[in-house]
Amino acid sequence: MYGQASVFQNSGRWPASADGLTRVPVCIVSGSSAQQKASGLQKYYFHQTNPSFAQVLDHVRSALSNSWEYWSTVRFTGWQNCSQLTRAEQDLAIDLYIHPEAANNSNVGYGTRTGRTQFKPWGNSFNSCIAYSWARARMEYDFSCVEQYAIHEFGHALGFYHEWSHPLTPASCSARSPITAGDSNFSVANPNRYDWDSIMTYNDDCAQVNGVRFGSSNLSAYDRLGVATVYGGAKQVNASWVNSGGRNKDSQNNNRIELVLAEAKNIQIDLTSSIDTYLYLLDIKGNQISYNDDGGSGYNSRLNVSLTAGKYLLVAATYSHGQSGNFQLSINHGGLNPTGQ
Ligand SMILES: [Zn+2]
Structure with missing residues (x-):
């Protein structure tokens, strides 16, 4: 069963590609714009140059890369104008509309793609990200609204409901609309506790607001766990060496696979093959954390390590140089993602 994090509609899961990544196409609806001045009398104040739509889109993409994409196999792809797509392609994509007059809302999940995913570039009047800077005596633009609304x-769009759909939503949350506990159409995050810190909740009566409006400025710990559970990588990867690089952890001929851990765990990593294996665990920058030669059965490699939540790299290597053949890499916690895409 799916589980953890905000309330997830199981039928909303986007399909995975054969390589294990979940590619979610996005296109930009024509007329999208980031052109806006402050409201009220402040619109007459001197303004910093209005950031371009391309700059705003860069912030949206980097916010998604540091949130949903970071902790899962989800990869938002495409990003052309919707008008460049065929009708069929457009129906398969998230239609993104950013505009000062846009509502802040979205369809939920795969298969509900007739509407838009849309939000304002600079927040609402009550949390505007166009604010006066006393230091520079001008109105300035702040990207935190567009980043947090995008997440x-x-x-x-990925399939998560508001956290106030949780069966344990407190009565003091005025937006409360709980699903029935145990409803098999949904996966409930942290089933024993309402998550006040979720990015999928907002307003003071339903959220511990942190940032421009939501329970967190990025994913909460349970949001991470939720997306990793629903969209996380494989527990096992089968692949092969062609003329392997031996014990050289930096060799291009040794396979690299990304390990994502949404929570701190003691984890066991096994590399098995009929070839004598060698296994490296690196941090995401490529610095060595640990390695093993024959810790598994026979000449197979095994690592038992205690790791904090985050992303790591595993290098499937061989004891001897120039080997060709199949191997299997497996973990008991977290997810394995292909690298370089
Ligand atoms: Zn919402």
Whole structure:
């Protein structure tokens, strides 16, 4: 069963590609714009140059890369104008609309793609990200609204409901609309506790607001666990060496696979093959954390390590140079993703 994090609609899961990644196409609806001045009398104040739509889109993409994509196999792809796509391609994509007059909302999950995923570039009047800087005596633009609204609305597009759909939503949350506990159409995050810190909740009565409006400025610990559980990588990868690089952890001929751990764990990593294996665990920058030669059965490699939540690299290597053949890499916690895409 799916589980953990905000309330997830099981039918909303986007399909995975054969390589294990979940590619979610996005296109930009024409007329999208980041052109806006402050409201009220402040619109007459001197303004910093209005950031371009391309700059705003860069912030949206980097916010998604540091949130949903970071902790899962989800990869938002495409990003052309919707008008460049065929009708069929457009129907398969998230239609993204960013505009000062846009509502902040989205369809939920795969298969509900007739509407838009949309939000304002600079927040609402009550949390505007166009604010006066006393230091520079001008109105300035702040990207935190568009980044945090993007994470929230794309969370819906991936299939997550508001946290106040949780069966344990407190009565003091005015938006409360709980699903029935145990409803098999949904996966409930942290089933024993309402997550006040979720990016999928907002307003003071339903969220421990942190950032421009939501329970967190990025994914909460349970949001991470949720997306990793629903969209996380494989527990086992089968692949092969062609003329392996021996014990050289940096050799291009040794396979690299990304390990994502959404929570701190004691983890066991096994590399098995009919060839004598050698296994490296690296941090995401490529610095060695640990290695093993024959810790598994026979000449197979095994690592038992205690790791904090985050991303790591595993290098499937061989004791001897120039080997060719199949191997299997497996873990008991977290997910394995292909690298370089
Ligand atoms: Zn929402």
